[in-house]
Amino acid sequence: MRHRYWWGQGILLPVLTILFISCNKTEQQETMPPVPENIAFVKPAGFPEPAYRFADNPVTTDGFALGKVLFYDGALSRDGTISCASCHIQANAFTHHGHDVSHGIDDRLGVRNSPSIQNLAWSTTFFWDGGVHDLDLQPIVPIENPVEMDEKLGNVIKRLQANTRYQQLFQKAFGSPDINSARMLKALSQFMLMLVSANSRYDRYLQGRETFTDSEKNGLAVFQQKCASCHQPPLFTDNSFRNNGVAPRMYGADSGRYVITLAGEDMYRFKVPSLRNVALTAPYMHDGRFGSLESVMNHYDNNFFNSPTLDPVFRNGFALTETDKRDLTAFLRTLSDKEFITDRRFEPPPGFIPRD
Numbered sequence: 001m002r003h004r005y006w007w008g009q010g011i012l013l014p015v016l017t018i019l020f021i022s023c024n025k026t027e028q029q030e031t032m033p034p035v036p037e038n039i040a041f042v043k044p045a046g047f048p049e050p051a052y053r054f055a056d057n058p059v060t061t062d063g064f065a066l067g068k069v070l071f072y073d074g075a076l077s078r079d080g081t082i083s084c085a086s087c088h089i090q091a092n093a094f095t096h097h098g099h100d101v102s103h104g105i106d107d108r109l110g111v112r113n114s115p116s117i118q119n120l121a122w123s124t125t126f127f128w129d130g131g132v133h134d135l136d137l138q139p140i141v142p143i144e145n146p147v148e149m150d151e152k153l154g155n156v157i158k159r160l161q162a163n164t165r166y167q168q169l170f171q172k173a174f175g176s177p178d179i180n181s182a183r184m185l186k187a188l189s190q191f192m193l194m195l196v197s198a199n200s201r202y203d204r205y206l207q208g209r210e211t212f213t214d215s216e217k218n219g220l221a222v223f224q225q226k227c228a229s230c231h232q233p234p235l236f237t238d239n240s241f242r243n244n245g246v247a248p249r250m251y252g253a254d255s256g257r258y259v260i261t262l263a264g265e266d267m268y269r270f271k272v273p274s275l276r277n278v279a280l281t282a283p284y285m286h287d288g289r290f291g292s293l294e295s296v297m298n299h300y301d302n303n304f305f306n307s308p309t310l311d312p313v314f315r316n317g318f319a320l321t322e323t324d325k326r327d328l329t330a331f332l333r334t335l336s337d338k339e340f341i342t343d344r345r346f347e348p349p350p351g352f353i354p355r356d
Contacts, residue, residue, distance in 0.1 A: 036345045039064045041121070044198035046206075046234050050121035052135060052193060057186045059193055062172040064345075067191030069169060070184060072348055076139075076156050077105055077149035084139070084188070087114040087148075090346050093277035093337075094118060094195060100288030104148040111254055113288035115273060116281050118197045118340070122235055128270045128286045130241060131260045135192065136185045157181055197276050197340040198234070205334065212334065219331025222324045226300075227275075229313060236275040236335065242311040243268045245304025246285050254287060267309050279333045280341065293332060297325035 039061040043050065057063075074080040087102045088094040094117035096102055102110040112128050126132040132141060142148040143156060160166045160179045167177040174183050202220075204210035212220065223231075232238045241257045248254070248268060257266040270286045284290040290299060301320045304310060320328070 036061060036065055036068070038345065039194065041193055041196075044196065044203075044234075047198065048122065048235075051124045052121040052189075054121075054193075057136065057189055059190045060173065062169075063174075063187050063190040064194055066169045066173040067187035067189070068346075069166075069349065070188050071191050075159050075163075076143055076151065078151040078155075079105060081105060082149050084142070085348060087142075088117050090343075090348070091280075091341050093197065093280045093341060095281040097280070097282065100283050102148065104145070105150045108147040108150075110145075110147050111252065112286050113283060116277060117192055118195050118276060119235055119274060120195065121193050123239060125239065125271065129257045129260050130271055135189050136182075139185055139188050153181055157184065160184065195340075195346060197337040199339045200276065200337045201334040202331075203234075203337075213330070215327045215330045216334055218323070219327035219329070222320075222328045223331055226318065226320070227328075230272045230311075231275045237272045240272050241266065241269040242272055243270075243307065243309045245306070245310055245314050246287075246289070246299070247305035249287070256286070265309060268307055269309060275332060276335050277337055277340065279336050293329045294325070297329060301325070 039059065041050075041054065041059045070076065071084045074083045074086075076083060082105050087096040087104075089097060091097075096114035099114070101112055102114045104110060115128065120126075120135055123135070124133060126135065126138045127141065132138050140153055143151055143153055157179060160170075166179060170179050170183060170187075171177045173187055201210050201212075205212055230238055230240065230242060243256075246268075255267055257269045257271075258264070260266070278284075279293065282291055282293070284293075284296050290296050297320060300318055302317055304314050304318070
């Protein structure tokens, strides 16, 4: 009995005190996440003017902070298990690395590979088929897609409105606790707009702050000769839609931009992806069919599926020697931006567990 009394008086009270402080600290962290630093959109040197309407939605520290919480919150999905970050992981330039197509709610499979989220301020169309023309509207598609988040936007808003933490965050971001879809989507845009990648070895090479190996230099020359017409620097995309000769699947063929325009010339055309951070974003193509850059090189070595909409650049052949493939792959690896994938402003909040 004496031993039990000593435990109760000497240990239990401090333990309860620690637990109370810990719980209170956790509650404060959940209510008010750490304030990010250096939140201001800056156009990198050499980049064109952004296409996004910043005058309608300027990036602010508190708006970015709200957008980040939303981006990593499963509350945007039907059962709370899928967040934007489930398919867009920072370490892989915000793609779903290792999955040919996206895995959504209830582990349902989509039909397309999750594209990288980077440099979106310069995009005027979104998704592989360009079905959305406004970044502020883009999140609605995965939220309401039955194989991604499988929720209705109105249900998401009701869920956020009932959450005291979100009332505080919306107050800080927009000056009042009112929560509506326009504000939610603008906050998500503010987070995504800050995902700017412009500090790769290639960028530093252009600035005279980095050297290339002979293989990388030759790869750059091959790239400029054979690839740059579609993957135009500095964004490494021209934001066009092209048929690059990837053969349609035997079953459930994806017709690409045709599903949006119903124009015959758009059959099997997909948006040209940026090649920034491409070495980090395997697998490749709209359906993730190629697991390595080497496989992509082999496809472009005249392994095109001939169809009426095959892009003219491939019709006269596109042969690559083994040296070209090796050197081009070496050059593409210089487009990886370590600063981007380790930037602590973008990293998951404490307690976030990415889905496999």
